[in-house]
Amino acid sequence: MTRAPKKRVVVLISGRGSNLGALIAAASDPNYPAVIAGVISNRADAQGLEIAARHGIPARVIPRADFAAHEAHSDAIDAAIKESRADIVCLAGYMRLISPALVEAWEGRMINIHPALLPSFKGLDTHARALAAGVRIHGCSVHFVTHDIDGGPIIAQAAVPVSSGDTEETVAARVLAAEHKLYPHALALVAAGKARIEGGRAALQGADENGSALLLSPPLDRETDAASDLEALARFTP
Numbered sequence: 001m002t003r004a005p006k007k008r009v010v011v012l013i014s015g016r017g018s019n020l021g022a023l024i025a026a027a028s029d030p031n032y033p034a035v036i037a038g039v040i041s042n043r044a045d046a047q048g049l050e051i052a053a054r055h056g057i058p059a060r061v062i063p064r065a066d067f068a069a070h071e072a073h074s075d076a077i078d079a080a081i082k083e084s085r086a087d088i089v090c091l092a093g094y095m096r097l098i099s100p101a102l103v104e105a106w107e108g109r110m111i112n113i114h115p116a117l118l119p120s121f122k123g124l125d126t127h128a129r130a131l132a133a134g135v136r137i138h139g140c141s142v143h144f145v146t147h148d149i150d151g152g153p154i155i156a157q158a159a160v161p162v163s164s165g166d167t168e169e170t171v172a173a174r175v176l177a178a179e180h181k182l183y184p185h186a187l188a189l190v191a192a193g194k195a196r197i198e199g200g201r202a203a204l205q206g207a208d209e210n211g212s213a214l215l216l217s218p219p220l221d222r223e224t225d226a227a228s229d230l231e232a233l234a235r236f237t238p
């Protein structure tokens, strides 16, 4: 049986790049349906650039300051994505707004990871706001990027528990560990043609619908758990 050609993916970053690292690790599996073909950062000091370099993945820095208008910056990013012959774009901690033209050009082929269970807690500071709201379950979502910021069709979500002993740091570490499982899973669905936009929602075709959400339930021994989440984060080096 001939295998479908792997989809080429460009990852847009602005910082640490731990999700980029998770995508690269997943794509190293010969059976994964995508390859990470390039990385674009709007910041020259993004730690994720070191991850790209270590894996020999071509990376470009395209600073916003090099362009008078926000649209021209997005156009330059679009041109760089096309130069990489990308099929899919992953936003992974990319902290700049992208122009409507760029969103339209890649609609259905551009995805983002957000550190909350959408549609709750769109925007920034999601962990602080989730704690302030007293939620018992928090998590992360991967969605198609549309004009509606953090509001595009949801492809997959992962949930983690929150307890009263949690801090922003422990919650952030727990969610991040879930992100590193969720993003490769969601990208695989898109790359394999199993997730696409239909009627304003993500339709999962031929995919195991239950498998599209990852319910992660660490034991409720909060002290041990929070400590191990923080340890895991401390061990992370770009």
Ligand code: GRF
Pocket: 013, 015, 016, 017, 018, 019, 020, 048, 092, 093, 094, 113, 114, 115, 140, 176, 179
């Ligand atoms: C992640 O929490 C992601 O959900 C959000 O930005 C953060 C990026 O982290 N969009 P990293 O750069 O992938 O480590």
